[in-house]
Amino acid sequence: MITIKDISERCGVSRATVSKALNGHTDIGADTTAHIRRVAKEMGYLPNATARTLKLGRSHNIGVLFVDKTACGLRHEYFSSILDSLKVEAERRGYDITFISKDIGEFSMDYYEHAKYRNCDGVVIASVDFSDPAVLKLIASEIPTVALDFVYDNRTSVLSDNIGGISALVHYIYEMGHRRIAIIHGEDTSVTQKRLISFHKTCASLGIRVPEYYVKAALYHDPKLSGLATRELLALSDRPTCILYPDDFSFIGGMNELERQGVSIPDDMSVAGYDGILLSQVLRPRLTTYHQDAEAMGCEAAAKLVELIEQPKTSLPQQIMVSGQLLKGDTVKNIND
Amino acid sequence: MITIKDISERCGVSRATVSKALNGHTDIGADTTAHIRRVAKEMGYLPNATARTLKLGRSHNIGVLFVDKTACGLRHEYFSSILDSLKVEAERRGYDITFISKDIGEFSMDYYEHAKYRNCDGVVIASVDFSDPAVLKLIASEIPTVALDFVYDNRTSVLSDNIGGISALVHYIYEMGHRRIAIIHGEDTSVTQKRLISFHKTCASLGIRVPEYYVKAALYHDPKLSGLATRELLALSDRPTCILYPDDFSFIGGMNELERQGVSIPDDMSVAGYDGILLSQVLRPRLTTYHQDAEAMGCEAAAKLVELIEQPKTSLPQQIMVSGQLLKGDTVKNIND
DNA sequence: TCAAATCACGAAATCGTTTAAGTATATTTG
DNA sequence: CAAATATACTTAAACGATTTCGTGATTTGA
Numbered sequence A, B: 001m002i003t004i005k006d007i008s009e010r011c012g013v014s015r016a017t018v019s020k021a022l023n024g025h026t027d028i029g030a031d032t033t034a035h036i037r038r039v040a041k042e043m044g045y046l047p048n049a050t051a052r053t054l055k056l057g058r059s060h061n062i063g064v065l066f067v068d069k070t071a072c073g074l075r076h077e078y079f080s081s082i083l084d085s086l087k088v089e090a091e092r093r094g095y096d097i098t099f100i101s102k103d104i105g106e107f108s109m110d111y112y113e114h115a116k117y118r119n120c121d122g123v124v125i126a127s128v129d130f131s132d133p134a135v136l137k138l139i140a141s142e143i144p145t146v147a148l149d150f151v152y153d154n155r156t157s158v159l160s161d162n163i164g165g166i167s168a169l170v171h172y173i174y175e176m177g178h179r180r181i182a183i184i185h186g187e188d189t190s191v192t193q194k195r196l197i198s199f200h201k202t203c204a205s206l207g208i209r210v211p212e213y214y215v216k217a218a219l220y221h222d223p224k225l226s227g228l229a230t231r232e233l234l235a236l237s238d239r240p241t242c243i244l245y246p247d248d249f250s251f252i253g254g255m256n257e258l259e260r261q262g263v264s265i266p267d268d269m270s271v272a273g274y275d276g277i278l279l280s281q282v283l284r285p286r287l288t289t290y291h292q293d294a295e296a297m298g299c300e301a302a303a304k305l306v307e308l309i310e311q312p313k314t315s316l317p318q319q320i321m322v323s324g325q326l327l328k329g330d331t332v333k334n335i336n337d
Numbered sequence C: 001t002c003a004a005a006t007c008a009c010g011a012a013a014t015c016g017t018t019t020a021a022g023t024a025t026a027t028t029t030g
Numbered sequence D: 001c002a003a004a005t006a007t008a009c010t011t012a013a014a015c016g017a018t019t020t021c022g023t024g025a026t027t028t029g030a
Helices: A004-011 A015-022 A030-043 A049-056 A077-092 A111-117 A133-139 A162-175 A190-205 A223-234 A248-260 A278-282 A294-310 B004-011 B015-022 B030-043 B049-056 B077-092 B111-117 B133-139 B162-175 B190-205 B223-235 B248-260 B278-282 B294-310
Strands: A061-067 A096-100 A122-127 A145-148 A156-160 A181-185 A215-217 A242-244 A270-272 A289-291 A319-322 A325-327 B061-067 B096-099 B122-127 B145-148 B156-160 B181-185 B215-217 B242-244 B270-272 B289-291 B319-322 B325-327
Touching (some): A015 A030, A049 B049, A061 A077, A061 A111, A077 A122, A111 A133, A122 A133, A145 A294, A156 A294, A162 A242, A162 A325, A181 A190, A181 A223, A278 B248, A294 A319, B004 B030, B061 B111, B061 B133, B061 B294, B077 B294, B111 B133, B122 B133, B145 B294, B162 B190, B162 B289, B181 B190, B215 B223
Parallel strands (some): A156 A319, A181 A215, B061 B122, B242 B270
Antiparallel strands (some): A289 A325
């Protein structure tokens, strides 16, 4: 491994001079600098991030926390999209990405300790489980953090517009003439709560009454449960005319159930999903859904975190709302008149 | 930040003693060790991976190379599954995971340089594009690597059983009475080549003649192209009775086309996918497909790489074949008799 | 009882890089 | 022309941890 020392010996200058020349300090002569750089390239010199980190206390490394309690974690396109764009934006700004976890090897540590251990300059928290004390410890620590879809006092977060998303969907469905709208929701998280509140509020504002049995609990990313909930809704005497699903993927379960009962989409039943993953747009009929701009969220998270890291004084914690987009597919029938 | 120095001062011993006590060296007295460990815990000491890496030349960090030339990269469930299990297994063995990329910040470097820069102990290469010279440079370097689905001279790789997968599918389809089997394949990669070769070989061994127009080119993960190819196949006078798709997701395009033309699955046309992603098993009818055990592949890759890192002498490069599983869904009709 | 072995710990170098402070030499200034 | 100022480097310490090689003190063996 070629080090600065090797270059300094080859050039007959001190290690300090080499370091400064490579880093473009102005107190080194132009020709010396040029010479050193040429030799460095010739010798195949590569800086050592580890040594630099140790000395400077800055790793240019961002930790990412993905808790896949649900055992689907990264496999959910929403999260993998976030990760992908987060990675791209972080790299563009000169940061690498390392996963943060509990228990590395036989050494057991919590997320905060892991992030410190690896000298992460900051951490992006993309977790479902914000009830975990270890997650709270991390977010409350002195390490700059950006949380996704979670608000914590005086910390920066990037939020998907769940309120607006549900509202847009319900408004659209209302305009298409529907007055009996049911919703199947995911497990109890702050995201789910926001969506449900928005659902009830929007319906109320439109003068739609929502019987409690129009609100069914299921899980995200679980077609089976959504299928069951769908069956229950279909069995009602005052069957809804439109069903909202927890997400696009779990809608598949509903789709199957409707198919089995010979209920055609959208002629006999209108449906809508949530997320706007690729799948939703290649299915026929195209699913009406609300696209969460996961790419923008990952990008914003990286950008904001880097800002927090590099300008700790001026950068204020804030909540960044990333709005999505209503995708009007073909699964909500216009039943006006 | 609490360092070994702080502990040593507090305990009135040297830094060497503290280090040894914490690392369980036997040349430190039992009571001294106990005392030092207690104080370390009290003071909230955390080791510093960076300093350790610098000194030991071992980072306990594994680089992962995901090239998403196809712009779907991580979003493909096959890859995200691999990544997920890779991460879990690596962490279990005491290694963290960092993404390796080209061009970090304004500093442009290739994959090899990046891995060196970050002192990665090894790299897992999960790329589609093994024609990239930068990928080859990395895999040919002195850094321990494990490649996924790619064979490179004298290097370890973890391979999905593409030969066996296609063979199993074709045999099953044959047993169900089909003799006119078409295949739509993805872009030209070594994986695709293996699948095509296996397809032709298996058909030949079964005495099935495959007209060239039964072999259609499309792309992985692209339902639109698969839909087009499907349309062409349907237009043939000697229409196939069964179509193999490049993967489960791109099958959706075929599904739509069949639906549009009123061709029912599997009564009028049998179909099969590849990958065995979650989606394939929640669709109705359940897709007949070959499940690639991505989890096992990620796990194997991590395990093997750690072995290469920790026992460089005894661990020989090898090719590990991970077999998958034929998932007999309901999309291939039994047309015997 | 004395040499040898064992035990418990410390001094100091090292990993590769950065930087504050210092030092010559050359240049400018009044 | 002396003093002040630039210019172009160097010296040496530092970041935090590990490890080789000692070194006294204690124990063991004959």
